[in-house]
Amino acid sequence: MKILITGGAGFIGSHVVRRFVNTYPEYQIVNLDKLTYAGNLENLTDIEAKENYTFVKGDIVDQSFIEDLFEKEKFDCVVHLAAESHVDRSISNPLEFVMTNVVGTVNLLNAFKTHRTNPDGFFYHVSTDEVYGELGDSGKFKETTPYDPNSPYSASKASSDHFVRAYHVTYGLPVKLSNCSNNYGSHHFPEKLIPLFINNIQNNKPLPVYGKGENVRDWLFVEDHASAIDTIFHKGTNGETYNIGGNNEWTNIALVKLLCKLMDSKLGRPKGTAEELISYVKDRAGHDFRYAIDSTKLMTNIGWRPSLQFEEGLSKTIDWYLKNEEWLNHVTSGAYMDYYKEQYEER
Numbered sequence: 001m002k003i004l005i006t007g008g009a010g011f012i013g014s015h016v017v018r019r020f021v022n023t024y025p026e027y028q029i030v031n032l033d034k035l036t037y038a039g040n041l042e043n044l045t046d047i048e049a050k051e052n053y054t055f056v057k058g059d060i061v062d063q064s065f066i067e068d069l070f071e072k073e074k075f076d077c078v079v080h081l082a083a084e085s086h087v088d089r090s091i092s093n094p095l096e097f098v099m100t101n102v103v104g105t106v107n108l109l110n111a112f113k114t115h116r117t118n119p120d121g122f123f124y125h126v127s128t129d130e131v132y133g134e135l136g137d138s139g140k141f142k143e144t145t146p147y148d149p150n151s152p153y154s155a156s157k158a159s160s161d162h163f164v165r166a167y168h169v170t171y172g173l174p175v176k177l178s179n180c181s182n183n184y185g186s187h188h189f190p191e192k193l194i195p196l197f198i199n200n201i202q203n204n205k206p207l208p209v210y211g212k213g214e215n216v217r218d219w220l221f222v223e224d225h226a227s228a229i230d231t232i233f234h235k236g237t238n239g240e241t242y243n244i245g246g247n248n249e250w251t252n253i254a255l256v257k258l259l260c261k262l263m264d265s266k267l268g269r270p271k272g273t274a275e276e277l278i279s280y281v282k283d284r285a286g287h288d289f290r291y292a293i294d295s296t297k298l299m300t301n302i303g304w305r306p307s308l309q310f311e312e313g314l315s316k317t318i319d320w321y322l323k324n325e326e327w328l329n330h331v332t333s334g335a336y337m338d339y340y341k342e343q344y345e346e347r
């Protein structure tokens, strides 16, 4: 079986590629990635020489390139993760999110529809819980929760989800979808809360908490997201959506304080050192208050379970960043400095 994984050089994609390449030597895995600021082949050095793995550099928005690739490779299945993924960047530049997340997804759907030859093959779209909008103090997102996206990022992901469903209904294209909560773990680009704050604590820089820090996120270890994708890929039903979550809600400020405590202890600094870096800054525009996922369908119908408790996962994550300073130095040089200045200097 030949599987195209898009966005495999990014944070979650690299964990999915690694899992598929190592677990299924009988599958041919092709990783297609544009290598934007968020894509990094250093994320995949441990598997790059494997016989069942190939990397292709390319842009999913480039229609003729995508058509040619699908015509030549005749993929059995697609696991689509390539996307612009950062909410703050979507607020500054929405059109780039429409291009990659919407136009890019439709290009892939068209090419797969035209060139697929395996009747059992399918298109698996990896999406986010942010498509459901925000929750108040109670309740959880179910697969049946109406879509209500608030940021340009979540609007673009909601749109791409709708196109995937529409191709299933209109053209009978076999599809699977999943909508996951916030991930954390190794190789996470340091624009997102957890890796950004790990990096800033190491470098004694302020920790910019948006608003009052009371927003709530449901955190899942990235390898558990990859195991859920593996489970849905193999056992999920055609045309269905599965919600994936960690059942692990934290206010941002409580999470930041836990991170500070763990960092002080790992860096051998006196208790309370990192917390002094907390700085409350201007809130994100349209900041969703709370996300929480109900994963009952995935757990009861096809038997997935997360493997790690949060403190253990966070501790492993910090250890990875402390051991991989070179990776952090590479990704935080150059364009990252301009991004950081633009996002945080005037905040």
Ligand code: NAD
Pocket: 006, 007, 008, 009, 010, 011, 012, 013, 032, 033, 034, 035, 036, 037, 038, 039, 040, 058, 059, 060, 061, 080, 081, 082, 083, 084, 085, 086, 100, 104, 126, 127, 128, 129, 157, 179, 180, 181, 182, 183, 184, 189
């Ligand atoms: P990421 O930003 O770390 O990686 C995205 C990857 O896509 C990068 O390797 C990038 O080079 C590639 N890419 C971007 N534009 C491309 C294009 N036009 N053509 C080809 N490749 C392109 O993102 P991530 O956090 O790993 O997220 C992966 C997927 O999972 C996304 O679809 C995202 O919406 C979804 N998701 C993320 C989270 C999360 O917490 N990070 C949670 C739920 C769902």
Ligand code: TDX
Pocket: 085, 086, 087, 088, 127, 128, 129, 130, 181, 182, 183, 191, 192, 193, 194, 196, 208, 209, 210, 211, 215, 216, 217, 252, 284
């Ligand atoms: O500097 C910051 N300060 C801060 O308080 C940053 C970067 C974030 N935050 C807050 C905003 C959110 O409430 O922390 C929370 C988490 O922020 P992000 O890491 O930017 O993630 P979020 O906006 O929740 O979206 C993430 O989860 C769902 C991913 O980026 C998406 O790709 C995924 O779909």
